Amino acid sequence: METTHxxxxxxxLTVxxxxxxxxxxxxxxxxxxxxxxxxxxxxxxxxxxxxxxGASRPARSPAHGPARSATSHHTARAA
Known part of the structure; x- marks a missing residue:
């Protein structure tokens, strides 16, 4: 009977x-x-x-040109 328990x-415990x-x-x-x-x-x-x-700063007007990112934009050239 003990072995059954x-x-x-x-x-x-396995389950x-x-x-x-x-x-x-x-x-x-x-x-x-x-x-x-x-x-x-x-x-x-x-x-x-x-x-x-930052809302107190004036907005960039279109007269100053488009906003630019910090990364440079180069076109790929064919070899």
Whole structure:
């Protein structure tokens, strides 16, 4: 009778271990996504605060030409 209880305990622990192994990647993924969401939210609020602080500067008028990026634009040449 004792061996039946031990076998049942081993079986239950095995099933529980397999359940943990299957659920663990999902829990890690959820935690990772929540961290990314918090970072995006923080970046959005920082950007909104930065944009509203810069609103006192005058807007660039079309007379000054188009806005340019910091990267240079070169066309590719055929060899």
């Amino acid at each position: 031990v076998e049942a305990l081993i079986g239950m 529980l271990g397999l359940l943990v192994l299957m659920v663990l990647p999902a829990v890690i993924g959820i935690a990772h996504e929540r961290r990314i969401d918090r970072q995006l939210k923080r970046a959005g609020t920082d950007r909104a605060a930065h944009t509203s602080a």
